[in-house]
Amino acid sequence: MTTEKPTIRWGIVATGLISSWFVQDLVLSRSDAKANHIVQAVGSSSLEKGKAFVATHIPGTAPTVYGTYEQVYADPDVDVVYIGTPHAFHKENCLDAIRHGKNILCEKAFTLNVAEAREVFEAAEKKGVFVMEAMWTRFFPLVKTLQKLLHTDKVIGDVHRVFCDFGLKIDIASLPAESRYKDLSLGAGSLLDIGIYSLTWGLVGLGQAEKPKVVASQHLIHGVDVASSMVISFSGGQQGILTSSTNARTARNFCRIEGTKGIVVVEGDAASVPGFFTVYLDGSEEGKKYDFEKPGRGFYWEADAVALDINVGRKQNEDTMPWVETIRVLEILDEVRRQGGARFPQEE
Template sequence: MAPIDGSLPTLRWGVIGTGLISSWFTKDITAPRKSPKAKHIIQAIGSSSLEKGNAFVTEHLPSLTPQPTIYAGYEGVYNDPNVDIIYIGTPHGLHKTQCLAAIAAGKHILCEKAFALNATEAREILSAAAEKGTFIMEAMWTRFHPLVSTLHQVLHKENAIGDIRRTFCDFGLDMNLSSLPSNSRLKDPSMGAGSLLDIGIYALTWGLLTLDPDSHSGDSKEKEKPQITATQTLKDGIDISSSFLLHYPSTGRQGILTCTTEARTPEVFMKIEGTDGYILIEGVAASAPRSFTVYPKIGSDSGSTGGKEEGNKYEFELEGMGFYFEADAVAVSISHGERENPVMSHGETVRVLEILDVIRRQGGARFPQEDEA
């Protein structure tokens, strides 16, 4: 979309789904910022009813001007001529159908993670987008956080902790699933319920970003595929916890990655070990990092006595939650005529889902759609 105001790339968004993630996304990309890289307009919102759609705007976007068009259902959003791009913020199990519908209408797409239930679905969606010539990207917002690019520089360019050996990452939330109805997206297997696709995808992403220097950008076709060993704890057919090991045979690097819906992870959610030191990463959750600290190797010649050194801390203050980083990147890519963004490339989306598929095959979690295929 060419800039409407003559300066910044501008996108007119149609939003599918009125849940929590859509409220975060829409508020964040429309809030005032000091140095925005793009302009975002919430043009239309599709919900299961006009009442829900109006309530969403009243609660989350009360001062937005002009107010978006509210549609009962999603077809109106897909076919709205004033919408450039569809943001899909619905449960994983609906993504394939909704992506294909948006593509058929000729719309660009930003689809929440997990992009699809499995790699097969993802390939079908991406093939349809390629045939139609539309931009499409998985909304893995953490990859666009400035902390990630700085960490990549510190780890893989400056070699601040030497040769990377192991990454430990946990993403745990206490979701109290027993209190939720059976049709909750967190309990319904047909919606992709389980800890793995909801939050384990972040632990996996951190493992790939820190152990594989090429995971931050570019295509994934030629990247080394790590060996995977996984286990899951299932309850009523969904995984309430998953643990998986990534092993890179060429380097010996390992990722020890976990997720659970039964306990919340402390603010320090990740540790990266190298031959010359280690890094601790912290934030409100593994999806929303706020700082990382580089420490010398414990017991090294730097004078460590085994206690925690002061370290070199990198902090990142945001103007909002940080969803605008991915939205800006999408706007810039589309303004350049691109059909994918290298930070979250199509190849990387498929690779991540292929690994998640392996984890589920070893752990036992399946979705009804897979048994029907």
């Protein structure tokens, strides 16, 4: 019996923490899988690191291990490249993969700024390859269900305000200078690393397609933003109050969405990994909880979307993470940094 599910062969670029989470999810056995995922190749800064990565995180698989990223891009058996390097390398990695005609799933933040993103998308369009930003949270069934309840079913009426915070307690002062949390040349700072999730919840919760007005503030230490706050507002009066910090960990109820008929509270380990949400209608003390099964971490939902898009020849994910949304997010993040003062060496 043949399966209708597409099979896609992944090339993994970089062997850090985020890549380990991604490949572990790829090889999970799932009843709801929309595609068959094969880790075809792994590229690291050395063969030793690459082999250790496979042995530790995906034992029982036999991908080709390379000591360079370039070899992954050149591998004819790789259908799509997953890029898990620090933000500052995304543009270069994407452009290198595009030159080899490779489809791409690139981690968030997609690039350091919107100018870099436009350069990547222009190159992808000319080459005719698929490219998507790996904003995995948007692909969670929880998020999809919430969007339908908010914006189609209008379960809490018209949404007018969203609060979201993503905070981690990181002792940045104690980290080595080359840490991605400390080195500005790597895109260090709370905004691109975790503030992008707070912004995502604001955009998802408010459901507005336009580019918002932004008022922002950042607290910088040695140029690195350890806290960022942004208020986004739309022409209809909707507002998002969205924050990030490396000074304190956020409570589990990280997001609150207010409407004319009630509120929704989203909870979970962090804004990147929502676990459930509860709808509280005005006049009712009891909330209705929406819980969702999530084996592993949840990276496979974005991977399934990539496989389905590539299988039918699409060059971007039009439903959930189109290029125009990546551009909008980076335009907002650029404006937050313009007002808050954070700059990267590459921009000077």
